[in-house]
Amino acid sequence: MIGGSRTRTLIGISFAVLLLAASRTAGAQVVTTLAGSRTAGFRDGQGTAASFFNPTAVAADTSGTVYVADTGNRLIRKITPDGGVTTFAGTGFGGYEPANFFAPTGLAVSASGTVYVADIGDGVGEGLLRKISPDGVVEAVWIQFPELQSPSDVAVDGSGTLYVVDPFAGLLKVTSAGVKTLLARVRGFWGVAVDRSGNIFVANTDQHTISRVSQDGVVTRFAGSGTPGSADGTGAAASFRGPSGLAVDDGGNVYVADRDNHVVRRITAEGVVSTLAGSGRAGSADGPATAASFHGPTGVALDCAGNLYVADRENQKIRKVTVPGGIGVCGRGGSWIVPSVAHVPGAHGSFWTSDLTLHNRGSVPVSGTLRFLGNGDDTRGSPEKAFTLQPFESVTIPDVLSALFGLTDGYGAVHILCSADRLVVRSRTSTPGPGGTVGDNVPGVPLSAFFTDRASERPVLVGLVENYEFRSNIVLVNGATAPITVQVTASDPSGAILGEKAYTIPTRGMIQDSRFLLRPEFGGAGRSGVTVTISSPTSGALFTALASVIDNGSNDPTTVLPQ
Secondary structure (H helix, E strand, O other): OOOOOEEEEOOOOOOHHHOOOOOEOOOOOEEEEEEOOOOOOOEOEEHHHOEOOOEEEEEEOOOOOEEEEEHHHOEEEEEOOOOEEEEEEOOOOOOOOOOOOOOEEEEEEOOOOOEEEEEOOOOOOOOEEEEEOOOOOEEEEOOOOOOOOOOOEEEEOOOOOEEEEEOOOEEEEEOOOOOEEEEEOOOOEEEEEEOOOOOEEEEEOOOOEEEEEOOOOOEEEEEOOOOOOOOOEEHHHOOOOOEEEEEEOOOOOEEEEEHHHOEEEEEOOOOEEEEEEOOOOOOOOOEEHHHOOOOOEEEEEEOOOOOEEEEEHHHOEEEEEEOOOOOOOOOOOOEEEEEEEEEEEOOOOOEEEEEEEEEEOOOOOEEEEEEEEEEOOEOOOOOEEEEEEOOOEEEEEOOHHHHOOOOOOEEEEEEEEEOOOOEEEEEEEEOOOOOOOOOEEEEOEEHHHOEEOOOOOOOEEEEEEEOOOEEEEEEEEEOOOOOEEEEEEEEOOOOOEEEEEEEEEOOOOEEEEEOHHHOHHHOOOOEEEEEEEEEOOOOOOEEEEEEEEEEOOOOOEEEEOOO
16 A cells, blocks of 8 residues: 555564664774765765865754765765765855855754754854755844854754854854843853753863853853863863864763864763763774774764764764764654563563554654663663664564563663654553453653653652552653652642652663552552652753553553653
């Protein structure tokens, strides 16, 4: 049926229909050359047959297409996931006409596919901020001097708000409605990135530091001693040498093109700095992690799968850093977590198994990775499987933990990373216990829909029960790349507080507390009509939660989602 939906079911471990790769565990990152010949020039083409002239910035969209600010050529170039380079916008001549660029040095891609360009100017006249539609039409975004003089970089959040840095004017915020706010009058800012919680990160190249700026314009030092150096460490104990472009993933990790150290650094949400890739010596070698080399990297960008792209300016190349277990930036989607799947015995004669269904709702093929996150500290090595779905195709994997990951017992969360956002994810957990059960469906939660420590309204789970007829389990999921604390507060139908309990959830993981309302922290007695409020005091937290109310007679579960 042309244009119709196609549905398939995986039986046992017949993975060919899903193109599932062999299971693997996370390993070291690897640096490769995506495109560029190491000789300055202008040539479209495939991979190393193409050439650039001082590429300064990169940005990636949800499909894995990489955009390049080809500064020396005064062009914006486009690279497909397989390394095909074409010219996306620009004439190669400088000027104020929309289709011309003086010196593009910063890029960002919105969720709708609009590319924003910070054009720093020619050093005489004013620079410009420009936008390019997905089909290549260039327009100027007019922001009058002195609010903007020489924009060096731009970032865009999920709402379409722009954050523009100018080494002379500071940090400017421009909403999608055109409302402009000068957040920080700090000279010397060069690179900028924004996380899902609205924290803005800026690179002060001359001061060798990375700063964090709040939406109120409060500037604090995030990392870097202020003295040139290459030390890893936490906060001001670390050092940089000419940090330039920035990127931040959906877990709050900040990536830094540490230009004059010839490396790429990573900073966790807690400010811990480490060297991700690069030997620290100028060079162009591909290879694993710090065995590889860069020469003056100035821009970094992330795709949905967690791959990192680097504008290796002095090498005239665009490099790709494959980061196993990477998180990525997915804007409208592209990254989901199924809070809980199982292959494990339970109470009242139950044995829980979970099916997983993936559906491609788009008109182009999508590929991605399924990763078992485990529960608590039990990750089982974080095994992974790759998948590909054709347009409008659905695949159901019965008993996913056993069939896909080879696990004979256990439970935990599953992370799905995809090359596009047009994916529907759900699981169904059931048991053949007394009387049989049809189970219940649980949707995969996009990482972009996780709650943060800044959530204005704390999510609640309502209608929980613990008595001789029903039992309730709670599942808490950490979407961040560092451990977080989640506070669970239970109240009775009148609103009276029954008690509170704090849970520590490991990095990008989950915990389940079965029959949690019987815990002494909540009074240790049967209850009905219980409401649970979830929050986190951890800075940079990303979390979600759900509960299951299970019939003790039939073992039928009812899933309670946060509201």
